[in-house]
Amino acid sequence: MSEGVLHAGAGHAVHHADYLEEPKGLWSWLTTVDHKRIGLMYMWSVLFFFLVGGIFALLIRLELLTPKQTIMDAETYNRVFTLHGAIMTFLVIIPAIPAALGNFALPLLLGAKDVAFPRLNLASLYVYWTGAAMAVATLALGGVDTGWTFYTPYSTTTGGGVTLMVLAAFVLGFSSIFTGVNFIATIHKLRAPGMGWFEMPLFCWGMYATALIQILATPVLGITLLLIVMERVLGVGIFDPQLGGDPVLFQHFFWFYSHPAVYIMILPAMAVISEVIPTFSKKTIFGYKAIAFSSVAIALLGFLVWAHHMFVAGMSLFAGAIFSFLTFFIAIPSAIKVFNWIATMWRGSISLEAPMLYAISFLLIFTIGGLTGLFLAALSTDVHLHDTYFVVSHFHYVMAGSNLIALLAGMHYWWPKMYGRLYNKKLAAISCALIFIGFNMTFLPQFVLGSRGMPRRYFNYLPQFQDLHVASTIGSWVLAAGLFLTAAYLLASFRQPKGMAANPWGGRTLEWETTSPPTTHNFEGQPVLQHGPYDYRPEPAPVGVKELAH
Amino acid sequence: MNWFRDFLLPRGASTHVGEMDGLFMFITWLTVFFFFFNGALILYAVRRWRRRSNKEVTPHITHDTRLELVWSLIPLAVVMLIFLWGFKGYVKAWVVPNDAMEIIATGKKWVWEFEYPDGTRTLNDLHVPVNRPVKLVLTSEDVIHSFYIPEFRLKRDAIPGRYTELWFTATEPGIAQVYCTEYCGKGHSDMLARIFVDTPEQYETFLREGDEQVQKMPLKDLGRLVWENKGCATCHSLDGTRGQGPSWKGIWNQRHRGADGKEHLVDADYIRQSILMPQAMVVQGYEPIMPTYQGLLREREILGLIEFIKELQ
Numbered sequence: 001m002s003e004g005v006l007h008a009g010a011g012h013a014v015h016h017a018d019y020l021e022e023p024k025g026l027w028s029w030l031t032t033v034d035h036k037r038i039g040l041m042y043m044w045s046v047l048f049f050f051l052v053g054g055i056f057a058l059l060i061r062l063e064l065l066t067p068k069q070t071i072m073d074a075e076t077y078n079r080v081f082t083l084h085g086a087i088m089t090f091l092v093i094i095p096a097i098p099a100a101l102g103n104f105a106l107p108l109l110l111g112a113k114d115v116a117f118p119r120l121n122l123a124s125l126y127v128y129w130t131g132a133a134m135a136v137a138t139l140a141l142g143g144v145d146t147g148w149t150f151y152t153p154y155s156t157t158t159g160g161g162v163t164l165m166v167l168a169a170f171v172l173g174f175s176s177i178f179t180g181v182n183f184i185a186t187i188h189k190l191r192a193p194g195m196g197w198f199e200m201p202l203f204c205w206g207m208y209a210t211a212l213i214q215i216l217a218t219p220v221l222g223i224t225l226l227l228i229v230m231e232r233v234l235g236v237g238i239f240d241p242q243l244g245g246d247p248v249l250f251q252h253f254f255w256f257y258s259h260p261a262v263y264i265m266i267l268p269a270m271a272v273i274s275e276v277i278p279t280f281s282k283k284t285i286f287g288y289k290a291i292a293f294s295s296v297a298i299a300l301l302g303f304l305v306w307a308h309h310m311f312v313a314g315m316s317l318f319a320g321a322i323f324s325f326l327t328f329f330i331a332i333p334s335a336i337k338v339f340n341w342i343a344t345m346w347r348g349s350i351s352l353e354a355p356m357l358y359a360i361s362f363l364l365i366f367t368i369g370g371l372t373g374l375f376l377a378a379l380s381t382d383v384h385l386h387d388t389y390f391v392v393s394h395f396h397y398v399m400a401g402s403n404l405i406a407l408l409a410g411m412h413y414w415w416p417k418m419y420g421r422l423y424n425k426k427l428a429a430i431s432c433a434l435i436f437i438g439f440n441m442t443f444l445p446q447f448v449l450g451s452r453g454m455p456r457r458y459f460n461y462l463p464q465f466q467d468l469h470v471a472s473t474i475g476s477w478v479l480a481a482g483l484f485l486t487a488a489y490l491l492a493s494f495r496q497p498k499g500m501a502a503n504p505w506g507g508r509t510l511e512w513e514t515t516s517p518p519t520t521h522n523f524e525g526q527p528v529l530q531h532g533p534y535d536y537r538p539e540p541a542p543v544g545v546k547e548l549a550h
Numbered sequence: 551m552n553w554f555r556d557f558l559l560p561r562g563a564s565t566h567v568g569e570m571d572g573l574f575m576f577i578t579w580l581t582v583f584f585f586f587f588n589g590a591l592i593l594y595a596v597r598r599w600r601r602r603s604n605k606e607v608t609p610h611i612t613h614d615t616r617l618e619l620v621w622s623l624i625p626l627a628v629v630m631l632i633f634l635w636g637f638k639g640y641v642k643a644w645v646v647p648n649d650a651m652e653i654i655a656t657g658k659k660w661v662w663e664f665e666y667p668d669g670t671r672t673l674n675d676l677h678v679p680v681n682r683p684v685k686l687v688l689t690s691e692d693v694i695h696s697f698y699i700p701e702f703r704l705k706r707d708a709i710p711g712r713y714t715e716l717w718f719t720a721t722e723p724g725i726a727q728v729y730c731t732e733y734c735g736k737g738h739s740d741m742l743a744r745i746f747v748d749t750p751e752q753y754e755t756f757l758r759e760g761d762e763q764v765q766k767m768p769l770k771d772l773g774r775l776v777w778e779n780k781g782c783a784t785c786h787s788l789d790g791t792r793g794q795g796p797s798w799k800g801i802w803n804q805r806h807r808g809a810d811g812k813e814h815l816v817d818a819d820y821i822r823q824s825i826l827m828p829q830a831m832v833v834q835g836y837e838p839i840m841p842t843y844q845g846l847l848r849e850r851e852i853l854g855l856i857e858f859i860k861e862l863q
Contacts, residue, residue, distance in 0.1 A: 074736045154693040241711030283608040313707045314714040317644050328629040339621040345595040349606035367588050371581040378632050380570045380639025384703040387731040451558045453700025455731040458739035537610050
């Protein structure tokens with residue numbers, strides 16, 4: 001390839017082709033242990049399922065354009081919203097940032113050649129594909145109509161492919177655990193010489209906190225899902241009162257994983273934002289330790305709040321009060337992070353490139369998502385709002401808005417590093433605006449729908465709710481237009497020749513010190529950390545072990 | 551700013567409303583404030599410190615302990631206030647007054663059944679006297695349902711094999727809408743009920759004779775009302791569309807083939823049996839899922855349904 005020749009001519013003693021080029025062929029990709037290739041395959045898989053889940057979302061919004069039947073019947077609707085939720089949660093949001101961007105960027109940020117267990121990493125991708133295939137195969141068994149939460153005894157008594165879907169989520173859990181184990185080992189053992197814990201980029205802290213949750217909480221979900229299978233297949237009474245079980249027990253088990261899982265979704269998003277904001281403010285991060293410890297605090301507190309999903313499920317008054325009280329503490333590290341990011345921008349040198357636009361969009365959407373959580377953490381307001389569209393809107397602001405917008409921020413940030421190419425910046429700005437407007441148009445009306453009393457998972461609704469549903473549906477089209485535009489200009493970037501500089505944004509972390517795209521082994525030799533990850537001073541203070549350098 | 555509250559929240563009609571609405575609006579204003587506050591800070595920063603040259607040097611500010619304490623402790627104080635406020639309202643909604651009248655509410659796919667202290671039973675229509683505390687004991691016959699009255703700001707799950715409680719004092723005569731808010735399958739969004747908040751006299755009349763207006767209604771209209779409100783409409787269409795159960799359109803005097811293979815003439819006795827003993831004869835191709843209405847419909851309501859079906863040609 002001509003680019004390769006150019007590089008060789010640029011004065012390198014030994015020329016290495018970049019990781020995209022060498023080795024060639026589909027087989028080399030399918031058997032690769034390169035974290036960057038695995039990261040990209042994860043990314044495209046996640047984007048594919050995002051498209052599928054997104055189409056289901058558009059179908060849901062279209063159905064809700066009018067009360068009663070619009071384009072599908074109630075049974076189909078229930079299957080569509082279940083698939084939307086299950087695909088988006090298990091196949092998109094949970095792996096989106098850790099498995100896709102994390103795999104690509106984490107070793108680069110640490111100055112490592114690869115993750116600690118490259119084969120386990122590839123195994124995690126195959127486990128993910130297996131789980132995904134199982135989830136899609138449920139369609140052939142008549143679909144699943146339980147909602148992604150699989151509440152018993154509905155899920156143990158209804159027909160369709162529930163058993164297969166539950167097993168799919170079980171299998172997908174392992175891909176998540178593999179990634180978590182890998183990241184923890186990588187962060188502990190493979191940091192570049194000179195990189196102490198507090199010289200790590202904050203992205204790595206975010207990944208570390210996420211990985212802790214992945215390995216500690218996911219097994220609980222796995223066991224719970226197996227118990228459902230035992231009840232459905234063998235008739236063992238665990239959750240169904242007809243068989244002597246307790247349906248509320250399931251909710252405790254389920255949320256013991258699934259609430260921490262919410263932080264599997266948001267911590268990586270915060271991790272991306274902590275990289276993007278300093279780079280495009282050309283200023284050191286404000287409150288490094290506060291942000292790092294906030295990530296860990298959120299991860300640990302996340303284990304103590306699960307029953308705030310159950311304030312109206314017949315829990316005792318005392319339990320309700322404890323869980324509400326603990327839930328409020330999550331607000332503090334979240335607020336600290338937001339203020340630290342804004343303080344980082346303060347007196348910076350702010351460049352509004354696409355990743356920064358997405359980061360700002362994240363800050364605004366996360367502010368709404370976070371604050372509307374207060375309504376649901378407070379006991380008396382939650383009683384009114386629980387299981388209404390208010391909750392739907394709140395978790396879309398946090399999980400869809402914040403997580404996916406951070407995913408887009410990260411993709412735009414590392415795209416030049418991934419492919420050595422740049423997208424059309426003007427189109428990127430337009431689509432960022434469309435996504436922001438479309439997202440708010442879709443979900444702001446849903447807050448009002450909820451506070452006025454519209455319950456969630458409703459196929460039919462009373463005519464008084466129609467205006468707001470129409471507004472929300474129109475918003476979903478604007479959002480879709482923005483996302484399709486993003487897909488179009490990102491794909492169009494492949495028509496550009498590869499020619500990005502190693503450090504197009506002027507970042508200070510290690511991934512910008514290697515070529516764009518990097519070689520298979522990331523760096524020429526072992527990089528040594530010379531300065532802090534966000535040190536933008538003209539003469540940065542040296543860190544680490546100097547004697548190791550060369 | 552009452553218009554804003556009225557835009558966001560439904561009419562309030564119980565003693566739990568004040569507590570919840572006050573907190574709701576407090577957090578709403580907090581959210582609105584911080585959204586614009588953060589937005590203004592970001593906008594200011596972007597305009598004031600937009601990059602003009604790549605050579606710009608920024609100050610190296612790593613942290614500021616005092617500032618960080620301020621933005622940790624103030625939010626902490628605010629959320630603790632919200633916790634206590636929310637807890638207060640929750641305790642009030644939890645502790646049932648001793649003199650509360652007890653009504654048992656049972657959820658089942660996809661109707662609500664109510665049983666009053668004197669043994670009266672109704673389906674989907676709950677009558678309560680105004681200004682008197684009422685305790686609902688909730689349970690379910692199949693899966694989890696949830697009893698939600700937005701205008702009372704109340705909700706509680708109905709769980710099979712367990713009893714949960716809910717209490718309120720309705721303050722405004724009129725009708726309050728009830729929704730099922732725990733997903734329960736195909737008919738979930740049609741599992742609606744209504745609470746009729748009666749004056750004491752209306753309530754006495756209701757217990758004695760049933761609903762006043764319904765008494766005077768022609769049979770055919772009564773039948774339609776029953777179809778709408780007692781859960782028939784969830785499964786039986788009037789226009790020939792296939793639902794969970796057979797459509798009622800044009801079935802009068804026709805023959806239904808049963809799961810047993812025999813044909814049955816759809817006449818008054820057939821309809822009566824299908825309502826009171828639905829499992830005795832299930833039409834071929836349908837699941838035997840209809841609950842019995844034994845004891846839940848008045849004689850006149852059954853007659854009304856028969857007249858109503860007769861007319862549906």
